[in-house]
Every structure is written in C-alpha cells, then in structure tokens.
Amino acid sequence: PLPVNTIGRQVMLTSGSITTAVDRLEKKQFVRRRACPKDRRVTYVELTPAGRTLIQQVFKAHASKLEAVFEPLSTAERSTLATLLKKLGKHGESLLSPRT
Numbered sequence: 001p002l003p004v005n006t007i008g009r010q011v012m013l014t015s016g017s018i019t020t021a022v023d024r025l026e027k028k029q030f031v032r033r034r035a036c037p038k039d040r041r042v043t044y045v046e047l048t049p050a051g052r053t054l055i056q057q058v059f060k061a062h063a064s065k066l067e068a069v070f071e072p073l074s075t076a077e078r079s080t081l082a083t084l085l086k087k088l089g090k091h092g093e094s095l096l097s098p099r100t
Contacts, residue, residue: 001034001046030054 008018022045025031030051036042047055070078 001044003036003042004033004045005042007045025051 001067004018005015007022008015011018014023022031022033025095029048031045031050034046035046036044056087
C-alpha cells in the first residue's frame with residue numbers, strides 16, 4: 001500500500017487527476033482505499049486480488065513484447081543501454097526535483 005499522493009508523484013499526476021484515477025480503479029474493484037491509522041490526512045491505496053491478477057497479466061504481456069523489441073541486442077548491448085537509461089533517468093529526476 002502507498003499513500004495516494006506518493007503514487008501521484010511517481011506517475012506525475014496532479015492530486016485531482018490521481019484521485020480520479022484511483023476512483024475509477026476502485027469502482028472496477030482493482031484497488032481499495034485504507035485510512036492511515038497514524039495520520040487521518042493520509043489515505044493508502046492497495047491492490048485487491050483482482051488488481052493483483054490484472055497487473056500480473058499486463059506485466060507478463062508487456063515483458064514479452066519488450067523481449068521481442070530488444071531481441072536484436074546482445075547481452076552486452078542491453079547492459080550498456082540499461083546503464084545509459086538509468087543515467088538519463090536520474091538526470092531527468094534531478095531536473096524535476098524542487099531545488100532546496
């Protein structure tokens with residue numbers, strides 16, 4: 001389970017947009033909300049068994065398609081690509097992070 005605002009930040013949605021998305025997922029019974037026992041302002045979102053099943057199916061199909069896309073690359077090329085993408089991702093995060 002994660003707080004709604006944490007999920008919103010991770011997927012780059014505004015608080016209003018993530019609330020709408022969670023509402024839709026909850027209506028389809030893929031997630032459920034749970035109040036934080038220590039802080040009434042915080043609401044956690046957790047996957048239901050149906051949501052967990054859906055995620056497993058989607059990720060399995062996604063992994064299969066990614067494997068097909070990367071098939072022409074050697075193991076060394078895949079490793080280099082992963083390293084470079086991680087570097088770009090960290091740099092991108094640093095550009096988006098508020099400076100203190």
